[in-house]
Amino acid sequence: MSSKSVGSEHRGGDSVCNVAIVGFGTVGRSVARILLEHPPEKLRLCLIYNRGVDKKKVPWVQPHVRWTERIEDVFAPDIDIMVELIGGLKPAQDWIRAALLAGKSVVTANKQLIAQRGTGLIALARQQGRQIGFEASVAGGIPVIRGLREGLAGDCLFRISGILNGTCNYILTRMEASGLPFASALKEAQDLGFAEADPTDDIEGYDARAKLAILAQVGLQCAIDPSEIGCRSISVIEAIDFAYARRLGCTIRQVSQAEKSAGDKAQLFACVQPALVSLSSPLAQVQGAQNLVMTAGKYGGKTVFSGHGAGGDPTAVAVVSDLIAIAGRGREPGGPVSATETDSSNSSHPVSGEFSSPHYVRFIVRDRPGITAALATVLSNYRINIDALLQEPGMEKSRLPFVITLEECSNAVLERALEEILKFDFHVQPPVSLPVLS
Numbered sequence: 001m002s003s004k005s006v007g008s009e010h011r012g013g014d015s016v017c018n019v020a021i022v023g024f025g026t027v028g029r030s031v032a033r034i035l036l037e038h039p040p041e042k043l044r045l046c047l048i049y050n051r052g053v054d055k056k057k058v059p060w061v062q063p064h065v066r067w068t069e070r071i072e073d074v075f076a077p078d079i080d081i082m083v084e085l086i087g088g089l090k091p092a093q094d095w096i097r098a099a100l101l102a103g104k105s106v107v108t109a110n111k112q113l114i115a116q117r118g119t120g121l122i123a124l125a126r127q128q129g130r131q132i133g134f135e136a137s138v139a140g141g142i143p144v145i146r147g148l149r150e151g152l153a154g155d156c157l158f159r160i161s162g163i164l165n166g167t168c169n170y171i172l173t174r175m176e177a178s179g180l181p182f183a184s185a186l187k188e189a190q191d192l193g194f195a196e197a198d199p200t201d202d203i204e205g206y207d208a209r210a211k212l213a214i215l216a217q218v219g220l221q222c223a224i225d226p227s228e229i230g231c232r233s234i235s236v237i238e239a240i241d242f243a244y245a246r247r248l249g250c251t252i253r254q255v256s257q258a259e260k261s262a263g264d265k266a267q268l269f270a271c272v273q274p275a276l277v278s279l280s281s282p283l284a285q286v287q288g289a290q291n292l293v294m295t296a297g298k299y300g301g302k303t304v305f306s307g308h309g310a311g312g313d314p315t316a317v318a319v320v321s322d323l324i325a326i327a328g329r330g331r332e333p334g335g336p337v338s339a340t341e342t343d344s345s346n347s348s349h350p351v352s353g354e355f356s357s358p359h360y361v362r363f364i365v366r367d368r369p370g371i372t373a374a375l376a377t378v379l380s381n382y383r384i385n386i387d388a389l390l391q392e393p394g395m396e397k398s399r400l401p402f403v404i405t406l407e408e409c410s411n412a413v414l415e416r417a418l419e420e421i422l423k424f425d426f427h428v429q430p431p432v433s434l435p436v437l438s
C-alpha cells in the first residue's frame with residue numbers, strides 16, 4: 001500500500017472520501033441516486049464500474065462521475081471506498097480482497113459472500129486497517145447489523161428470530177389473504193418482481209439461512225457455516241393450512257431462528273422453516289415483502305426491528321449509511337477498523353437443528369374407517385401426545401385434509417414417527433408437519 005494510495009483516511013479527517021460503485025443494477029442505481037441527490041458530507045461518488053458499461057449510462061449521473069468497464073480503475077489510488085453490488089461469490093470476493101489489499105474500505109450488500117466468506121474478509125480488512133460494511137446484506141433497509149453491534153452491544157443476546165425473506169413472506173401473506181394456491185401466489189410474486197425467475201433460494205430457505213448466519217455471527221458471536229443450518233421449504237404449504245392455522249389462532253410464516261444455550265460450551269440451534277405463529281405475535285403482523293428481526297437478551301429482554309427487507313432504495317439506504325459511518329470514522333489509531341468487531345473465531349460453530357415444540361401435522365387422505373386410530377397408535381408408540389384433531393366440514397372424501405395438533409415433542413422424534421406413518425396406504429400426499437411457535 002503506497003502512502004499516496006488512499007484518499008481521505010490518509011489525507012486527514014476533513015477531506016472527502018471518493019466512492020466507486022461496482023455493479024450498476026437495482027441497488028447500484030439507487031445508491032448513485034442518493035449520493036448524487038443528497039451528497040452526504042465527506043463522500044463523493046466519482047466512479048461507476050459495470051461490464052458493458054455503455055448500456056448502463058444514464059443522463060442523471062453528473063459529468064464529474066466517470067464510467068468504466070475496467071475493474072482496475074476501482075483499485076486506483078484516487079478511490080477510497082469500493083461499493084460492491086454485483087452479487088455472487090465470484091468475482092465479488094476477489095475484487096473485495098483486491099480493494100482491501102489496495103488500501104480501500106469496502107461496503108457490500110452481498111449476503112451469500114458475507115455468510116460464506118465474511119470471516120476471512122473481515123480479518124483482511126482488520127489486517128489492512130480498513131473497514132468492511134455489510135449492513136445491507138441482511139434485511140435490506142432495516143439497520144439490524146448496527147442495531148445488534150452497537151445498540152444492543154451491552155446485552156448478552158441468546159436468541160435471534162425473524163422473517164428474513166420478503167419473497168416468502170409475500171407468497172405466504174397472499175395465500176393467507178386470498179386463499180391462493182402456492183403456485184399462483186409464487187407466479188404473482190414473479191410477475192410483480194418480488195420473486196426471481198428461479199425462486200429456489202428463497203422458497204427453500206437458502207437466502208434466509210445466509211442472512212441468519214450473518215445475524216448469528218454479529219449478534220450471538222457464533223460463526224456458522226450457513227450450509228449447516230437446516231432449511232425446510234415453504235412449497236409444501238397449501239391454502240387449507242391457513243384455514244386450519246386460523247382455527248388455532250395462528251398464521252403461517254417462514255421463520256428463521258438461532259438460539260444459543262447458556263454456559264461455557266454453548267450449543268447453537270438454528271433453522272429456517274415454515275411455522276405456525278400466533279396471530280398476536282409480531283411475526284404474524286409482517287405483511288408482503290417486509291422483514292422483521294426479533295432479539296432476546298439476558299438483560300434487555302426483547303427488541304424488534306422491522307421494515308423494508310429489500311428493494312433498491314431501502315437497500316441503498318443501508319449501503320449509504322455504511323459509507324457515512326466509514327467516512328465519519330476515518331482511521332483514528334485504536335478506533336474501530338471493521339464493521340463488526342464480533343468476528344473473533346475462524347472456526348465455525350457446530351449447529352443443531354433439534355428442538356421441542358407443539359406441532360401441527362396436516363394429512364391428506366382417502367378417507368376410510370380407522371385412520372385416526374392408526375395414527376394415534378404410531379404417535380403413542382413414540383410417546384407423542386395428541387392435543388386436538390381438526391377437520392373442516394364438507395371436504396371431498398377421496399382427498400380429505402385434516403389436522404392433528406401435538407403437545408410439545410421433539411422434531412426429530414416426530415420425523416421418525418411420520419416416516420412410519422407414511423407407510424400407511426391411505427395417504428394422497430405426504431403429511432406436512434409445522435412447529436407451533438409460542
Ligand SMILES: NC(=O)c1ccc[n+]([C@@H]2O[C@H](COP(=O)([O-])OP(=O)(O)OC[C@H]3O[C@@H](n4cnc5c(N)ncnc54)[C@H](OP(=O)(O)O)[C@@H]3O)[C@@H](O)[C@H]2O)c1
Pocket residue numbers: 022023024025026027028050051052084085086087088090091109110111136137140309310311312315
Ligand atoms: N435488489 C434487492 O432488493 C437487494 C436487497 C438486499 C441485498 N441485495 C444484494 O445487492 C447486490 C446487488 O443486487 P441487485 O438487485 O442490484 O442486482 P442486479 O440488479 O442484478 O445488479 C447487478 C449489477 O452488477 C452487474 N454485474 C453482475 N455480475 C457482474 C460481473 N461479473 N462483472 C461485472 N458486472 C457485473 C450487472 O450487470 P449486467 O446488467 O450486465 O448483468 C448489474 O448491473 C446483491 O448482492 C444482492 O444480493 C439486493
